[in-house]
Amino acid sequence: MSDQNLFSSAVQLSPRRNTTAARSVDELLREQLDHFGIAADSPHGQVLARLSRALFEANGAAQDAWRLTSETLSKLDRRDRIAWFNAKRFACFQLAKVLDTLQNPLRATYQSIMDDPATAVVKGPYPLFDNVTALFSATPVITRTATYVYACTEWVEDAFQGKELLHEIYSRLLNPTSICLANHIVDLEAGPEARDYFAWNFNSGMAAIDSTLANLVGYEDIVLASRNVYGGTYQLLHDWYGKRSNLDIAVEWFDGEGEEEFSNCLARIERDYAERLSRGRQIYVYVESPCNPHGNVLDVPAICRTAHAKGLTVICDATVGTPVLQRLLQRPDHLERPDFLIHSYTKDICGSGNTTAGVVIGRNERMFLPKGQTVRATGHDGRERQYAWDETMFWNVYYVKGAFLDADKAFEVLSGMRTMELRVLQKCINTIVLARSLALHPMINVHCSAVAGHHNGRLREKLMTLGLPAPLFTIDFEGTARNPQRLERHRLQRLLDSLEPAFGLQVTLGQTNTVVLCPALTSHSEMSEEALAKAGITPTTLRISVGDEDPRYLLEHMRRAAELAAGDAVAAFIEGFPKREKINAIYQDVYTDVHGRWIAARCGN
Numbered sequence: 001m002s003d004q005n006l007f008s009s010a011v012q013l014s015p016r017r018n019t020t021a022a023r024s025v026d027e028l029l030r031e032q033l034d035h036f037g038i039a040a041d042s043p044h045g046q047v048l049a050r051l052s053r054a055l056f057e058a059n060g061a062a063q064d065a066w067r068l069t070s071e072t073l074s075k076l077d078r079r080d081r082i083a084w085f086n087a088k089r090f091a092c093f094q095l096a097k098v099l100d101t102l103q104n105p106l107r108a109t110y111q112s113i114m115d116d117p118a119t120a121v122v123k124g125p126y127p128l129f130d131n132v133t134a135l136f137s138a139t140p141v142i143t144r145t146a147t148y149v150y151a152c153t154e155w156v157e158d159a160f161q162g163k164e165l166l167h168e169i170y171s172r173l174l175n176p177t178s179i180c181l182a183n184h185i186v187d188l189e190a191g192p193e194a195r196d197y198f199a200w201n202f203n204s205g206m207a208a209i210d211s212t213l214a215n216l217v218g219y220e221d222i223v224l225a226s227r228n229v230y231g232g233t234y235q236l237l238h239d240w241y242g243k244r245s246n247l248d249i250a251v252e253w254f255d256g257e258g259e260e261e262f263s264n265c266l267a268r269i270e271r272d273y274a275e276r277l278s279r280g281r282q283i284y285v286y287v288e289s290p291c292n293p294h295g296n297v298l299d300v301p302a303i304c305r306t307a308h309a310k311g312l313t314v315i316c317d318a319t320v321g322t323p324v325l326q327r328l329l330q331r332p333d334h335l336e337r338p339d340f341l342i343h344s345y346t347k348d349i350c351g352s353g354n355t356t357a358g359v360v361i362g363r364n365e366r367m368f369l370p371k372g373q374t375v376r377a378t379g380h381d382g383r384e385r386q387y388a389w390d391e392t393m394f395w396n397v398y399y400v401k402g403a404f405l406d407a408d409k410a411f412e413v414l415s416g417m418r419t420m421e422l423r424v425l426q427k428c429i430n431t432i433v434l435a436r437s438l439a440l441h442p443m444i445n446v447h448c449s450a451v452a453g454h455h456n457g458r459l460r461e462k463l464m465t466l467g468l469p470a471p472l473f474t475i476d477f478e479g480t481a482r483n484p485q486r487l488e489r490h491r492l493q494r495l496l497d498s499l500e501p502a503f504g505l506q507v508t509l510g511q512t513n514t515v516v517l518c519p520a521l522t523s524h525s526e527m528s529e530e531a532l533a534k535a536g537i538t539p540t541t542l543r544i545s546v547g548d549e550d551p552r553y554l555l556e557h558m559r560r561a562a563e564l565a566a567g568d569a570v571a572a573f574i575e576g577f578p579k580r581e582k583i584n585a586i587y588q589d590v591y592t593d594v595h596g597r598w599i600a601a602r603c604g605n
């Protein structure tokens with residue numbers, strides 16, 4: 001390492017990194033000892049100088065490893081990458097071993113000073129000693145703290161500028177458990193593109209959606225949103241952003257799932273809002289795919305391409321699909337990726353139903369830059385442009401608004417995520433079985449892309465992992481082509497109220513158990529009658545969020561509940577349920593087909 005490189009890595013470790021007068025490593029060492037009131041020629045001074053010099057060198061070597069890894073990793077073969085990984089992992093243990101060895105003199109010195117029992121009681125244990133070994137906890141550590149001990153004035157000053165990421169300052173801003181989750185979701189969602197992406201966690205899916213909009217949308221801008229969105233999102237856009245005394249946003253909805261419907265609507269919006277646009281107001285595109293409540297898949301890549309060609313930013317709520325069923329940030333063509341991807345962790349990602357949480361994932365330059373910094377990067381429209389720190393989600397929203405995710409919830413999500421793929425695969429199988437079986441009933445309309453002939457089947461095949469359907473669909477009892485008789489409201493209510501305990505009467509989705517609700521009365525009750533009709537939600541629409549149970553058990557229970565609801569009055573309704581043998585046959589077919597395709601895909605066939 002050159003003297004200059006050693007000096008600059010040493011300055012980074014100095015307590016006077018921003019104001020040092022030293023010109024050499026020796027001068028830095030003396031300055032540091034002096035800063036803490038230690039005589040350089042004392043035995044302690046000599047030992048500390050030796051230790052610090054070694055640390056300066058270690059820091060320089062670690063920086064070289066960082067540079068070398070960035071430059072060469074993609075060119076190394078896998079065997080070498082495994083070797084590099086383990087050698088560096090071992091170096092972490094070596095550094096921690098040094099830290100652990102240092103604990104002994106540090107603790108002894110601490111004990112010799114903290115000799116007032118009352119002070120010691122009030123202060124509590126000194127975490128620096130025992131937290132060192134927690135580095136090697138086999139699961140992420142739940143960092144349940146409001147704040148952190150900082151090293152010195154200049155390091156914490158840098159932390160407040162976003163230039164010292166070792167210092168997490170305050171858990172509303174950064175927290176190791178939450179960062180662990182953010183890094184993990186980026187790895188899962190962006191895969192090989194993960195280096196370009198960054199995530200911020202929020203205390204609910206709605207907080208994630210609101211923060212994304214708050215970061216982007218300004219007074220009198222225009223949001224063009226897909227018709228079928230979660231009712232809470234509808235309410236947020238329509239009632240808050242659209243409110244005159246708030247931001248007076250124009251909220252417009254486009255029907256359909258394809259690019260053509262989107263383009264046509266966009267062209268209309270450009271005409272209708274020509275005056276606003278001429279005043280510099282912007283259009284933002286908001287899509288939810290697969291959408292709530294019907295589970296239909298939108299052609300998000302094609303919509304992104306069209307929107308980006310016009311320089312528009314696209315936000316996508318991908319909650320219902322999870323990173324198992326679609327990986328929109330891994331599209332080879334950048335222009336086909338949404339700019340901000342949102343998940344409500346509350347649903348299938350966590351899966352346990354034990355917590356509410358959400359996340360926004362975006363490209364690094366739109367999520368965080370150190371204070372005062374700008375970078376040039378390829379923009380969402382494919383053209384190079386400058387990004388400034390104060391436009392990033394961190395400084396513009398996260399830092400100031402406080403809707404952060406705390407460590408306990410982050411840990412809960414991390415724990416739940418481990419079984420996500422298994423759960424979702426089983427749910428998709430169950431969805432196909434339930435939807436296809438219910439579609440045989442002459443009095444039930446099934447709105448699920450897994451049913452033969454459904455208009456959304458082509459997009460599902462094209463965009464979803466293994467062409468699987470979202471584990472969410474709707475049915476209604478408005479009368480069908482085969483039997484126009486509508487199920488009366490009081491019978492529907494009796495049916496719904498008898499679905500427990502096999503089904504859960506719960507107002508959420510993405511749980512391990514199957515839950516059912518009437519969207520017009522619950523999840524989408526914020527919408528007007530006209531808006532509900534446009535969204536394909538009738539008074540008899542039931543939303544089924546499919547769980548991991550045996551679907552045959554659910555169908556049998558539903559048939560029994562129908563007997564209670566219909567009595568003898570609607571015999572056709574009770575008799576319409578398919579027979580057990582038929583359901584068994586569907587179950588067997590679907591189970592073997594999906595698992596066969598899954599294993600074939602794993603084996604690259």
Ligand SMILES: Cc1ncc(COP(=O)(O)O)c(C=O)c1O
Nearest residue numbers: 204205206230292319344346357
């Ligand atoms: C698709 C979708 N996005 C976002 C949300 C909001 O998430 P949360 O309940 O975590 O705020 C929901 C809630 O049901 C949802 O269904």
